[in-house]
Every structure is written in C-alpha cells, then in structure tokens.
Amino acid sequence: DTGVSQDPRHKITKRGQNVTFRCDPISEHNRLYWYRQTLGQGPEFLTYFQNEAQLEKSRLLSDRFSAERPKGSFSTLEIQRTEQGDSAMYLCASSLNLNYEQYFGPGTRLTVT
Amino acid sequence: AQKITQTQPGMFVQEKEAVTLDCTYDTSDQSYGLFWYKQPSSGEMIFLIYQGSYDEQNATEGRYSLNFQKARKSANLVISASQLGDSAMYFCATSNEGGTSYGKLTFGQGTILTVHP
Numbered sequence: 001d002t003g004v005s006q007d008p009r010h011k012i013t014k015r016g017q018n019v020t021f022r023c024d025p026i027s028e029h030n031r032l033y034w035y036r037q038t039l040g041q042g043p044e045f046l047t048y049f050q051n052e053a054q055l056e057k058s059r060l061l062s063d064r065f066s067a068e069r070p071k072g073s074f075s076t077l078e079i080q081r082t083e084q085g086d087s088a089m090y091l092c093a094s095s096l097n098l099n100y101e102q103y104f105g106p107g108t109r110l111t112v113t
Numbered sequence: 114a115q116k117i118t119q120t121q122p123g124m125f126v127q128e129k130e131a132v133t134l135d136c137t138y139d140t141s142d143q144s145y146g147l148f149w150y151k152q153p154s155s156g157e158m159i160f161l162i163y164q165g166s167y168d169e170q171n172a173t174e175g176r177y178s179l180n181f182q183k184a185r186k187s188a189n190l191v192i193s194a195s196q197l198g199d200s201a202m203y204f205c206a207t208s209n210e211g212g213t214s215y216g217k218l219t220f221g222q223g224t225i226l227t228v229h230p
Contacts, residue, residue, distance in 0.1 A: 042220030
C-alpha cells in the first residue's frame with residue numbers, strides 16, 4: 001500500500017488558464033476528500049465523494065471548480081479560469097467508510113501568476 | 114456549524130519534556146469526533162489521534178494523548194517525552210458523525226511546535 005498520491009506536486013500557471021489535479025486514494029478506501037490550504041491556515045474542506053457519488057460541496061467551491069471520481073477510484077479537481085486567489089495547497093484525503101482517520105496525500109501546490 | 118480554536122500560534126519545549134497543545138471546539142452536533150494532525154515542513158498531514166464524543170476515556174497513541182473535557186469543549190493534545198522530530202505544525206480538527214457530512218473535517222489554525230535540544 002503506497003498511500004494517497006497526488007499529481008502534480010507543483011503547478012505554476014498564468015491567470016485565466018485551466019488546471020487539473022489528480023488524486024489516487026488508498027486502494028480500498030471508498031471516501032475521498034478535497035481540501036484547500038493557504039499559507040498559515042488550516043485546511044478548508046472543498047468536497048467529498050463516497051465511491052463515485054459527490055455527496056457534499058463547500059460554498060467555497062465556486063462554479064469554476066469541478067471535481068469528479070468517475071469510477072470510484074481516482075479523482076480529479078479542475079479549476080477553470082484560474083485567479084491569483086486560487087494559489088494554495090490542494091490536499092486530497094481518503095478513508096474507509098466506517099473508519100474515522102483520513103489519510104492525506106502530499107498535496108499539489110498551485111501558484112497562479 | 115463547527116469551529117476549532119487553537120490559541121497558541123507557537124510553542125517551545127525542551128527535548129524529552131512534555132508539552133500540551135490547546136484546542137477548544139464549538140459544535141451543535143450531538144455526535145462528533147476530535148482529531149489531531151501533524152504537518153511537518155514537508156507539507157503532508159499525518160494523523161495522530163482520534164477521540165469520539167461519546168468515548169469516556171481519553172484517547173492515547175504512544176507518546177500522544179488527548180485530554181478530552183467535554184463540558185469545557187476542549188481537546189488538548191499532550192506529547193510526552195518530546196523529540197526533535199516532533200517539531201512541526203499541529204492541527205486540531207473536528208467532524209460530525211451523522212448525516213451526509215460524516216467525516217468532513219473542520220480544522221483550527223494550527224500551533225507551531227519547536228523542540229529544542
């Protein structure tokens with residue numbers, strides 16, 4: 001078991017471009033979470049999936065953000081028309097349905113110039 | 114709505130001594146969980162310890178223990194016998210354990226712990 005992986009680890013993009021991040025959870029975990037963390041703050045919840053169903057989205061998630069988990073395995077988070085305020089660390093976590101611990105990936109650091 | 118307050122931006126401790134990191138929470142949920150995570154400079158969030166709101170005994174995991182005082186809504190982390198590798202940011206978090214928000218974590222702002230040799 002290699003843990004939660006995220007790709008890319010770093011992304012620099014120009015304002016207005018679209019970006020897509022990928023998260024591969026621990027293989028038997030059916031819950032997958034996305035969080036965003038800005039410098040000096042704790043992570044903030046964005047959205048989560050149980051299997052392929054997206055069960056909740058934060059009000060932080062504007063319509064420029066979309067997330068998918070098409071086969072209940074890996075997930076993608078897309079940001080369209082990026083803005084400088086989108087610069088942050090995007091963290092993915094997974095857990096078993098009835099377990100409490102969420103295991104986090106290393107994160108994708110996004111810089112919008 | 115849930116809220117976590119960590120009032121200590123930074124803490125210092127001597128190696129091999131114990132340290133307590135403070136956390137208070139506010140929630141309207143009847144059933145909830147309390148968590149502590151460690152985030153080293155590498156950035157990855159590492160799960161340390163969990164306490165359920167209905168657990169009567171304080172949780173312990175090795176050198177970590179959670180001092181849970183439900184009436185005061187506090188969930189302090191105690192690290193015994195500090196090690197240099199404990200230097201990191203520590204986050205307290207809560208989740209509700211019912212309904213469709215099950216498992217969603219709400220984090221505090223964190224406490225930076227520095228362990229001196």
